[in-house]
Amino acid sequence: MAKTMCYKILEAHLLEGKLEKGESIVVKIDQSLTQDATGTMAYLQFEALGLDRVKNELAVSYVDHNTVQVGFENFDDHEYLRTVAKDKGVIFSRAGNGICHQVHLERFALPGKTLIGSDSHTPTAGGVGSFSMGAGGLDVALAMAGVGFSIIAPRVVNIILKGKLRPFVSAKDIILKVLERYGVKGNVNTVFEYTGDGVKTLTVPERATITNMGAECGVTTSLFPSDEVTKAFLDAQNREGWIELKADEGAEYDDVFEIDLSVLEPMAACPHSPGNVKSVSELKGMKINQVLIGSCTNSSYLDLKRAAEILDGHVIPPTVSLGVAPGSRAVMRMIAADGTLDKLVAAGARILESACGFCIGNHQSPGTDGVSLRTNNRNFEGRSGTKSGQVYLVSPETAAYSALKGYFADPTECDKDLSGITNPDSFLIDDTMFIFPDDEKCEIKRGPNIGAPPTNEALRNSLSGEALLKVGDKITTDHIMPAGQYLKYKSNIPLYSTVVFNPVDPDFAKRASEHRDNGEAGFIIAGASYGQGSSREHAAICPMYLGIKAVVAVSIERIHQANLCNFGILPLLFENEEDYEKISQGDELRIDNVHSSLKDGKFILMNLSKGWDIPLKLFASDIQKEQLYYGGRLNQIKECGR
């Protein structure tokens, strides 16, 4: 039978289960990556597993998120990560080496390999045909211990790219078109597979822009075939390991979406969701205050060269602040060597560190009501650090051209010629900011910010307590666990837990901990697509710490659902969506017979305040049910050694 590329890779990595759509399967993981914000917890958990060395093919620890370093915490965390990497046999990418996904694409990602990373944009590596997935830190710790990763065998959507993009229209516009079609919810357990004659017109970094933002649709991963273009990229990076990989002729897909690249227009995702897509022509003329070019989505050599060419010979108007963050140290050195950096600086750009920076709200927050055009991938309300900030996600071409004009402008009206701008035949290669492990052990440094991962109790057979919070649709992990100024507390769960749901309800953490201290079970009631966005497992660990026992939602996103199971919080769904209306915040709730309900996945939630019985279902694999029974994955491993 003709196979999709997705199922070919899964078949080659299948450890357990039936490889049929909708079935729970376990796959072997070849590569892993972590970043510093989620990495400390991942390595603390790896340490808790008691292994001497990592067991998978390749494990890399990147420092790219918390690099602003106000206070001692981040530096201490980096030192923990450096020393634990050396001790456990992990490659360490030092702060300054670049953003994990860009650097991994350049130096390590390979077609046909599986990769999990403690970051939701790990599918960036799908640009070279790697089956790469975001996961919680605990899952990555387990992958480093050689344990397989559980997923649901996905449905596969074929996105056919036809023709060739017009000048000034780019990869970002393609993925925004995909987001316009598929939105940010309803795509769990799905893989996007790109085919069509347009594929060969896109370089690997352009493909990676597209696979990166598949994460915003909530898909498991996105894949480009591994072809001559992939080979040329790996050759230019002086890398071995290319294989040809594509879907068989006649492979069947669950859905097909065709995009004619030749008629595609510049697009933008409007506040406050990556799925709120409009064409730039609809937004033309809107005054802007800030432009930021960078992030793991659009910070490649080509991205910055094109932006610099558009800006060349002009200075941005005084009403606009422009920042540029090259994605990796190699990109930074290349643009420094060939004069691109000078063009950017001459145009008035502020050169930012090769790190996540503005994308995660670490700095460069816009002013009150400020309109900010950014090339990154998320524009959730408040993520920029300014609640009233209006963030639009655009391509580097739209960003640069608009920066020049001072208002939202359509780059296809630019009179420059970008056709001569291509990737080099060989990229600058400088691996000196990696620390490759040797066989030596190392004393692991732990600053006062590093705490032990918290533990949970086994699942109670009866859960009774309050609906501590009721939220609507599309609650992101940024709502649950805000980043920005609080990021530095990620290694300190008691402290970080004090800001759970802060952007939604600043009293939540206090209320929840009071109920926990009274021995009650906490419930969170949510609408559709709960937990979208980041892979941060803190959105499960910290609520667990606050005594939350169940999330009752209309739907829950994949990575977050797995994180909830990993930490022993029941991810429950309404059997009938309308029942969402039958619970108000503050209602007294109870679920009895939890243990037997776990088996058949059917629960009855009693709303004691209103006198209703509400049927709920648990969507979890057998492995996850066991995790839930023991009160999380670490307990499960302690109890039964797996």
Ligand code: MIC
């Ligand atoms: C993000 O883009 O939201 C982050 C910050 O990279 C997160 C990881 C985190 O929360 O540290 C992600 O995408 O998973």
Ligand code: SF4
């Ligand atoms: Fe970093 Fe932003 Fe990419 Fe997340 S999305 S990894 S914060 S650059």
